[in-house]
Amino acid sequence: MKQAIAAALLVLAISAGFVLWITGDMAPRAEFVPYVGPPHAVESDYLRAVYSPLHFKPAIETASDEQCLACHREVMEDKVRATSPSGVKTETLRAWYQQTPTYAGGQDTFHRRHLVTPLAKQLMNLRCNTCHLGHDPREEAQGAATDSARQDDTAFTLRKQVNPETSCLKCHGQLPWQLMGLPGPWEEHKATFGNNCQTCHAAIRTKRHEVNYLNAAAIEQAGKDSADACYGCHGGRAWYRIAYPYARTPWPDMPAEVPEWAKNRATQSEARFLKPMPAREAKP
Numbered sequence: 001m002k003q004a005i006a007a008a009l010l011v012l013a014i015s016a017g018f019v020l021w022i023t024g025d026m027a028p029r030a031e032f033v034p035y036v037g038p039p040h041a042v043e044s045d046y047l048r049a050v051y052s053p054l055h056f057k058p059a060i061e062t063a064s065d066e067q068c069l070a071c072h073r074e075v076m077e078d079k080v081r082a083t084s085p086s087g088v089k090t091e092t093l094r095a096w097y098q099q100t101p102t103y104a105g106g107q108d109t110f111h112r113r114h115l116v117t118p119l120a121k122q123l124m125n126l127r128c129n130t131c132h133l134g135h136d137p138r139e140e141a142q143g144a145a146t147d148s149a150r151q152d153d154t155a156f157t158l159r160k161q162v163n164p165e166t167s168c169l170k171c172h173g174q175l176p177w178q179l180m181g182l183p184g185p186w187e188e189h190k191a192t193f194g195n196n197c198q199t200c201h202a203a204i205r206t207k208r209h210e211v212n213y214l215n216a217a218a219i220e221q222a223g224k225d226s227a228d229a230c231y232g233c234h235g236g237r238a239w240y241r242i243a244y245p246y247a248r249t250p251w252p253d254m255p256a257e258v259p260e261w262a263k264n265r266a267t268q269s270e271a272r273f274l275k276p277m278p279a280r281e282a283k284p
Helices: 002-026 041-050 065-069 110-115 118-123 186-193 216-225 227-236
Strands: none
Touching: 110 118, 118 216, 186 227, 216 227
């Protein structure tokens, strides 16, 4: 009797399992979703390039222009508009910093003005890493890239790709005429000095422009030819309301007494801008 009951229960269990299997197999199935792989190789290559060691210290400090322009060639090839969106011809426009006589030629782009125009080649020796010292791409403007901060991130702090206090201000600051003993702004009183900076600077602060991003000899000659060349970088193309605190490099017959305004000044330019010292000849 017990064996018959056990056999009946076994048959019942098998039958129930078969019914459940058939029911499940006939039920509607979820739609098949194919596997989506990682981002396209192009995006992967972009992020790899963005976070290249070349964009960060210490590699960027010794990067060559050729290395930078291998990817950023567009900064040298971009052209300004011939006509503004409102219909004004570009050739007729001049900003306040374009009023000096040394601003020659047609309108050009920002990077070209600093690297390849005739004036840039004559007086400057700027390189990409003169101004660009690297930054974290995640700290660029919100929403600028796939990995940058979101637009609604209120805790975000925007960092600068270039620090103007240590780069732009050098050539685009105000002329501190108050500290120089001038009776007023240079443009208003230059005739008093014969429009010649050498009237005073033939003997004062004669150790100048000796940095690797400038062509010192060419600048000195341009200054002798016209004070406008000096004024172009010392107040004539000012983007800022303040002056750059230039290093007070010692010069021959420099007064021993240091003016109050100069007591906290550096006595030489930043190490990365110093020219290499000429090798001394061995004594016989």
